[in-house]
Amino acid sequence: MADFDRVGYEDGHEPFTSERIVTSTADDLERAAEAALRPRRLEEFVGQLVVRDQLSLVLQAAVARGATPDHVLLSGPPGLGKTTLAMIIAAELGTSLRVTSGPAIQHAGDLAAVLSSLEEGEVLFIDEIHRLARPAEELLYVAMEDFRVDVVVGKGAGASAIPLSLPPFTVVGATTRAGLLPAPLRDRFGFTGHLDFYSAEELERVIIRSAGLLGVEIKHAAAHEISGRSRGTPRIANRLLRRVRDWAQVRGDGTMDLRAARAALEVYEVDELGLDRLDRAVLGALCTRFGGGPVGLSTLAVTVGEESETVETVAEPFLVREGLIGRTPRGRVATPAAWAHLGLTPPDPLTPRGPGAGLAQRTGSARSGGTLFDTGA
Numbered sequence: 001m002a003d004f005d006r007v008g009y010e011d012g013h014e015p016f017t018s019e020r021i022v023t024s025t026a027d028d029l030e031r032a033a034e035a036a037l038r039p040r041r042l043e044e045f046v047g048q049l050v051v052r053d054q055l056s057l058v059l060q061a062a063v064a065r066g067a068t069p070d071h072v073l074l075s076g077p078p079g080l081g082k083t084t085l086a087m088i089i090a091a092e093l094g095t096s097l098r099v100t101s102g103p104a105i106q107h108a109g110d111l112a113a114v115l116s117s118l119e120e121g122e123v124l125f126i127d128e129i130h131r132l133a134r135p136a137e138e139l140l141y142v143a144m145e146d147f148r149v150d151v152v153v154g155k156g157a158g159a160s161a162i163p164l165s166l167p168p169f170t171v172v173g174a175t176t177r178a179g180l181l182p183a184p185l186r187d188r189f190g191f192t193g194h195l196d197f198y199s200a201e202e203l204e205r206v207i208i209r210s211a212g213l214l215g216v217e218i219k220h221a222a223a224h225e226i227s228g229r230s231r232g233t234p235r236i237a238n239r240l241l242r243r244v245r246d247w248a249q250v251r252g253d254g255t256m257d258l259r260a261a262r263a264a265l266e267v268y269e270v271d272e273l274g275l276d277r278l279d280r281a282v283l284g285a286l287c288t289r290f291g292g293g294p295v296g297l298s299t300l301a302v303t304v305g306e307e308s309e310t311v312e313t314v315a316e317p318f319l320v321r322e323g324l325i326g327r328t329p330r331g332r333v334a335t336p337a338a339w340a341h342l343g344l345t346p347p348d349p350l351t352p353r354g355p356g357a358g359l360a361q362r363t364g365s366a367r368s369g370g371t372l373f374d375t376g377a
């Protein structure tokens with residue numbers, strides 16, 4: 001199920017918002033659908049070979065010693081498998097997993113309650129650990145290091161802290177923003193694994209595995225096609241797979257072949273690079289309205305009828321990662337790859353530039369699906 005990023009729009013134009021089928025975050029409904037596709041053991045977990053190998057050593061050694069392993073910090077963008085790995089860690093240790101998240105813990109007392117209910121050897125998964133409130137963070141340092149929480153009894157001057165010892169347990173923290181973690185908290189993790197985007201070949205394996213779990217057959221060419229448009233992210237790969245399955249069932253003959261994959265992704269306006277309508281609008285505006293830039297973020301956002309924040313957080317990171325746009329002190333610029341992707345020729349550098357100056361020649365578009373520049377502005 002895709003997210004809807006409903007954002008404002010102006011001048012009565014069609015809202016741009018559309019469904020962001022290529023978003024790397026998931027809502028609760030999608031998380032439920034994902035549950036069936038999660039690898040359960042380390043050997044089923046595709047890719048991330050370095051982290052997998054290191055983690056396997058940490059876990060095997062702990063099991064052999066009959067001790068709890070070091071606390072584990074997993075960092076990386078959404079949808080790459082942090083939650084999945086936390087579940088796998090508990091499974092490999094033969095123990096149960098308790099799940100909470102930074103935003104869910106408002107007060108240190110909330111965390112103290114969770115910690116004091118842990119049983120020996122359990123794994124406590126704290127998602128978005130960088131969003132823990134400071135008092136909770138401080139309580140966590142002590143708990144991770146000394147397996148102790150200080151329960152505060154009473155209020156004001158008469159308050160006193162009663163130390164409560166905890167059975168050994170393992171914290172698995174997940175963060176998309178490792179840089180935001182204060183050093184004392186980071187230092188409490190004996191093992192840190194950084195998850196990177198997946199290669200198309202790895203995503204192909206994820207897709208073939210997921211299709212098997214969904215009980216549908218997929219042709220190799222279709223898996224290949226979907227993997228190339230999945231932005232290096234298993235969550236997106238699984239989501240696109242489900243949409244292709246829908247298309248094959250409703251408009252095709254049930255076979256997930258290349259034709260079904262291409263047709264379904266055309267319907268959802270996901271092009272060969274995995275760009276959707278918003279991404280292409282941003283690129284299109286940058287090239288056709290502003291001659292490739294530099295242009296300020298807010299101007300760019302107004303041109304495509306979106307909030308600056310949406311453009312900056314939703315579209316831009318992937319466009320930058322793909323080398324399609326650059327951020328400069330003077331604003332955003334289109335790279336040669338952006339012009340090529342839109343099938344446009346960059347303007348002659350000697351021609352004066354300004355809004356509308358990049359009315360470049362179309363050279364035969366490389367994209368598929370959706371409109372090139374659809375603001376109606």
Ligand SMILES: Nc1ncnc2c1ncn2[C@@H]1O[C@H](COP(=O)(O)OP(=O)(O)OP(=O)(O)O)[C@@H](O)[C@H]1O
Pocket residue numbers: 024025026034035037038039044045046047048077078079080081082083084085127174206234235238
């Ligand atoms: N290495 C992998 N092999 C197979 N499937 C994977 C892998 N990594 C992730 N997935 C699938 O991708 C989906 C998203 O993974 P997961 O929820 O673990 O990501 P996450 O990094 O925790 O994301 P978030 O930060 O948004 O919670 C799951 O359905 C999972 O099955």
